[in-house]
Amino acid sequence: MSQSPVSPGVPRPTLTVLLATPRGFCAGVDRAIQIVEKAIGKYGAPVYVRHEIVHNRLVVERLKALGAVFVEELEECPPDRPVVFSAHGVPKTVPAEAKARKLLYLDATCPLVSKVHVDTGRHFDAGREIVLIGHAGHPEVVGTMGQLPPGAVTLIETVEAAEAFEPQDAANLAFVTQTTLSVDDTAEIVAALRARFPQIAAPHKEDICYATTNRQEAVKTVAARSEVLLVLGSANSSNSMRLAEVGRRAGAKAYLIDSAEELDLSWLAGASVVGVTAGASAPEVLVQGVVERLSQSFEVSLEEIDAERETVTFKLPRVLA
Missing domain, CATH: 3.40.50.11270 (Rossmann fold)
Structure with missing residues (x-):
C-alpha cells in the first residue's frame, strides 16, 4: 500500500527529483x-x-x-x-x-521502422541470409519478419542464441535489429555474431533509433545519481521496459509505472534522490502527475538533467498534411 501524504504541520522530508531529458514522446x-x-x-x-x-x-x-x-x-x-x-x-x-x-x-509506421523494412528487403534481394535481433512476438518484430517470405529471417534474442546460430552460408549473412532494444544488450549480441561471422553485413546506420538511444543514455546519467528511478510507461512498451532495465544496471532501484496512481511511496523509504523519466510512447502529463504526487509528501527540489536535445520531426501522410 502507498503511504498517505504528510499530515499538516509535520515537516516534509526533502527529496531531489532528477528529470531525465530527453524523455517521453519521440x-x-x-x-x-x-x-x-x-x-x-x-x-x-x-x-x-x-x-x-x-x-x-x-x-x-x-x-x-x-x-x-x-x-x-x-x-x-x-x-x-x-x-x-x-x-x-x-x-x-x-x-x-x-x-x-x-x-x-x-x-502510421515510424519512418525508422520503415528503414529497417527497406534494409531487410535489400539484404534479401542481394541473396543474404538475414538475422533479426529483437523480442519474439513484439509487433515491430512481427512486422519486420513479415516483410519477407516465411523462413527468410531468423530471430535472435540473446547472446546464447547468437552463439548457437548455424547459418546456411556463413559468408553470406546480414543482420538488422528492432528499433527499441537495449543498446548495451544489442551490442553484446552483435559482438557475438561478428566474432563468429566477421563478414556479416551490418546496417548502414544503427537500427536502434535515436530516441531509444538518447533516452537510455539520459537514464544512465540520472540513475547513477539516484537511489530510485521511476519510469513512466506501460508494461507492453519495449522501450519503457528497457529504460527500467538500464536504470537497474546503473545502480538504481527502478520501477515501471503507468501513472502516479501506481506509485508506492514505500519504494522511496530512505531515498533522498529520485530519478524520473518516460518511455517514448508516454506523454509528459504522466511525468507531471508523478512530480505532483511526490510534492504532496516531500519538499521537492526539481533538477532537469540535460542529455541530448532532439529536433527530429517526421512528415504526415500527404492526404492528412
Whole structure:
C-alpha cells in the first residue's frame, strides 16, 4: 500500500527529483498519434486502428474517447471506414489485404521502422541470409519478419542464441535489429555474431533509433545519481521496459509505472534522490502527475538533467498534411 501524504504541520522530508531529458514522446510516436487525430478530424468517427497505435494506456484511452476503435486484425474493420496501421509496422500481407478489400488505410509506421523494412528487403534481394535481433512476438518484430517470405529471417534474442546460430552460408549473412532494444544488450549480441561471422553485413546506420538511444543514455546519467528511478510507461512498451532495465544496471532501484496512481511511496523509504523519466510512447502529463504526487509528501527540489536535445520531426501522410 502507498503511504498517505504528510499530515499538516509535520515537516516534509526533502527529496531531489532528477528529470531525465530527453524523455517521453519521440517523433515517430508523435506522428502516429497525429495521424489518428487528424484522420478522425477529416473522416469523422469512428476511425479504426489496427493494434494499439503506440504502447501506452493513457494515449489509447484518450484516442478511444475521440472516436478511435482499436482492433487486432483487418477483418474486424468495416469496409466503409478508414483504418490506421500502428507505429510498430505491419507485415506486407496487411496492406495487401487492405487493398484487396478496397479499404482506405493510413500507414502510421515510424519512418525508422520503415528503414529497417527497406534494409531487410535489400539484404534479401542481394541473396543474404538475414538475422533479426529483437523480442519474439513484439509487433515491430512481427512486422519486420513479415516483410519477407516465411523462413527468410531468423530471430535472435540473446547472446546464447547468437552463439548457437548455424547459418546456411556463413559468408553470406546480414543482420538488422528492432528499433527499441537495449543498446548495451544489442551490442553484446552483435559482438557475438561478428566474432563468429566477421563478414556479416551490418546496417548502414544503427537500427536502434535515436530516441531509444538518447533516452537510455539520459537514464544512465540520472540513475547513477539516484537511489530510485521511476519510469513512466506501460508494461507492453519495449522501450519503457528497457529504460527500467538500464536504470537497474546503473545502480538504481527502478520501477515501471503507468501513472502516479501506481506509485508506492514505500519504494522511496530512505531515498533522498529520485530519478524520473518516460518511455517514448508516454506523454509528459504522466511525468507531471508523478512530480505532483511526490510534492504532496516531500519538499521537492526539481533538477532537469540535460542529455541530448532532439529536433527530429517526421512528415504526415500527404492526404492528412
